[in-house]
Amino acid sequence: MADIKKIATRESYGNALKELGAKAKDLVVLDADLAGATKTNIFQKAYPERHFDCGIAEANMIDVAAGLSTMGLVPFAATFAMFAAGRAYEQVRNTIGYPHLNVKIGATHGGISVGEDGASHQCCEDFALMRTVPGMVVMCPADDVEARKMVEAAYEYVGPVYMRFGRSATPVFHDENYTFKIGKGEMIQDGKDVAIIATGIMVPEAIEAGKKLAEEGISAMVINMATIKPIDEEMVLNAAKKCGKIVTVEEHSIIGGLGEAVCAVLSEKHPTPVKRIGVNDEFGHSGPAGELLKAFGLCADNIVAQTKKLLGK
Numbered sequence: 457m458a459d460i461k462k463i464a465t466r467e468s469y470g471n472a473l474k475e476l477g478a479k480a481k482d483l484v485v486l487d488a489d490l491a492g493a494t495k496t497n498i499f500q501k502a503y504p505e506r507h508f509d510c511g512i513a514e515a516n517m518i519d520v521a522a523g524l525s526t527m528g529l530v531p532f533a534a535t536f537a538m539f540a541a542g543r544a545y546e547q548v549r550n551t552i553g554y555p556h557l558n559v560k561i562g563a564t565h566g567g568i569s570v571g572e573d574g575a576s577h578q579c580c581e582d583f584a585l586m587r588t589v590p591g592m593v594v595m596c597p598a599d600d601v602e603a604r605k606m607v608e609a610a611y612e613y614v615g616p617v618y619m620r621f622g623r624s625a626t627p628v629f630h631d632e633n634y635t636f637k638i639g640k641g642e643m644i645q646d647g648k649d650v651a652i653i654a655t656g657i658m659v660p661e662a663i664e665a666g667k668k669l670a671e672e673g674i675s676a677m678v679i680n681m682a683t684i685k686p687i688d689e690e691m692v693l694n695a696a697k698k699c700g701k702i703v704t705v706e707e708h709s710i711i712g713g714l715g716e717a718v719c720a721v722l723s724e725k726h727p728t729p730v731k732r733i734g735v736n737d738e739f740g741h742s743g744p745a746g747e748l749l750k751a752f753g754l755c756a757d758n759i760v761a762q763t764k765k766l767l768g769k
């Protein structure tokens with residue numbers, strides 16, 4: 457994918473907020489002293505009167521967002537995933553989730569690809585934490601186009617939403633005609649031997665893995681599951697019934713994320729062998745993003761290897 461345009465989805469987040477802000481006068485943006493990193497500074501430059509820097513006080517920022525939502529505004533609160541899902545979990549649960557307020561959380565710098573910031577900032581637990589909050593929608597876009605359309609869908613949805621955006625630039629494979637819907641998966645490639653269900657920046661790797669498997673005579677279905685909660689149960693079940701085996705891929709712990717969401721559906725409705733590819737029960741460490749992803753097996757080559765192992769080939 458060397459010739460494909462690459463954009464970090466955190467950039468997409470900032471651009472989407474600016475574009476949406478032109479027509480959505482009730483949209484406000486909050487940040488926790490990280491506007492340059494989360495890219496909400498793009499919105500800030502266009503609409504300074506609707507951007508609020510809450511300082512390094514993430515829990516307070518969530519409470520402020522909750523209050524603003526009760527006044528008829530639609531707040532998007534941004535900070536790193538480690539702080540949005542981790543440090544402010546109690547406020548997210550009790551102040552936003554419990555009263556089911558219309559607050560959107562834009563969490564950037566999620567996963568191992570945070571790179572040199574190291575284990576303290578490499579949040580691989582955010583999907584798990586946010587999935588346990590009743591009524592919370594949890595999403596992670598695969599590229600720039602999907603990220604921008606996701607932000608707009610989050611604005612239109614009435615209720616709490618958690619979105620994870622990445623630090624590193626990733627390939628853009630959607631065109632502007634792509635339609636995003638909360639709770640709906642996307643069939644990227646059909647197949648019959650195995651279904652690879654991926655989310656976020658792992659989707660391009662899954663696509664690449666699908667191509668490599670095809671070269672070896674293995675027909676792989678590739679699915680982009682941008683909404684982790686509510687997951688598209690129908691698509692998961694159809695994939696399992698057609699292919700008989702599933703591989704899930706996520707830049708998140710294998711505990712509590714996409715893989716477990718898929719397994720929960722299948723164990724109750726259509727028991728199917730599943731291989732979960734993600735971060736195992738361990739912390740990350742500092743290093744270049746690309747090298748870390750390979751070291752943790754979050755790459756096309758490992759998807760191919762694990763898929764062949766699942767198939768007994």
